[in-house]
Amino acid sequence: MAILTIKSLTKYYKDLRALSEVSLKVKAGEFVTVIGRSGAGKSTLLRCVNRMIEPSSGLIEFDGIDMRSLGRRDLRKARTRIGMIFQHFNLVPRQTVIENVLHGRLGYKSTLQGSFGIYSDEEKSHAVDVLARLGLAEQMHKRCDQLSGGQKQRVGIARSLVQDPRLILCDEPIASLDPSSAKTIMDHLHRISRDMKITILMNLHQVDVAIKYSDRIIGIREGGIVFDDEPRRLKKKIVAEIYGSDADDILFEESPE
């Protein structure tokens, strides 16, 4: 069953067309990566799903909800079930790990409780569990500006997990990490998708990483989908098409085929 259906999604920035007639379906529990050059529209596509960017036209259906029809309040409610992970982690650096993780619960709380950071014991113990699972039990009371990049991203993952999401959007989650932290993060996300059946939609720059982890890869070029299939069908020729032919020899140390 599709948890996310996008039909004819188009986005204009003034006269510039960032996305044109994009249609795709993501099944519940699927791990889907979107690849493409910088500026191809990956980030716009991802942010149109939770309407952090307003689409110009088209349909976005998440978990049976027509996202574009929602008013402010209902949109907030729908967003609580969509986690988001960012390239630059987007944490509050001066707060502790546990405080940042609990921010993931704010969407469920009343304005008063949320404003003063009043969380239930259940929420707190959930947050502690999630942190332990991500190997951050020791770091719980450290301020986030004292963590390494990989640890910060794990806090970001924990924050989205306490939302109890059905879908996690990942915008270049490993683009500012070293290779070993990047692998840890990808392994965690893979486990989350496999064990918790949470759907993952991810933008990625590294084609080899996309091939290794994804159930499905979507290639976009100039705002349109040019490839949408299993990783094994992503041939060198298609990668060249996605990235523009000259990128062919830069992107692969080992050819997938």
Next chain:
Amino acid sequence: MTSIIEVRRMFRRREAIALASFALLAVLTLGSSIITSFDWPSCLRSFPKAFSWLAANFIPNGKALANAPKILARLAETVLVSVMATVVAAALAFLMALLGSKTTRPHPVASGLVRLVASLCRNIPVVAWAMIFLLSFGQNVLTGLLALFIGTFGFLTRAFMETVDESAESSVEALWASGAPWAATVMQAVVPSVMPQVASWMLYMVETNIRDATLVGILTGTGIGFLFDLYYKSLNFSSAAFVVICIVAVVILIEAGSNALRRVIL
């Protein structure tokens, strides 16, 4: 070959521009002194005389020191008024900054309005505000307080808006993406992120306001400015000098204090 010629031409053009700019500045300076009939030689000649007068008259003597309790009381009043104006203005400016900042504004129209009001408050000098309020509120502390408040409010709104955009944008994006309400996002993400900068700007404004309060006090007949004006006009120069020394001491003291505080916060 052609490239060398081009480079030479480029350098020659640059020299010509520098020369022309210098000539323009010289003409402007000369022109203005002629128009205002400013007499350079007599200006320079008056320096030694001015300094010897300062040395003779502007030294606090026993009479001035006898005025110390009065001076210190007025100075305390000035400092307190500055602190009060800053704190109240900062509270209001923070709310306005939330409405005005690109990161947290509820609507672009609110943002435009806030920016307009803030820049109006900021760009009219505090002394001009004091003169405006002088007519409606008369010569009293309220007038000075109001003038400082308006100027501080304008400046801090602008500073806080930039601080919010700079240090809270990314975490605000994350919380909005998770469905957090506006107030909770502000309290949980914006406030902790901007607190050190906000405190730092407030300390800066307290310092600035003590300086401005002196000027405003001359106009409104309150605080330390009034006392300076009084002594000066009654030709009690040694007491006026003592007032100046006290102001400088307090400004330096407050600046040292706020620097120490900044180091702790940041």
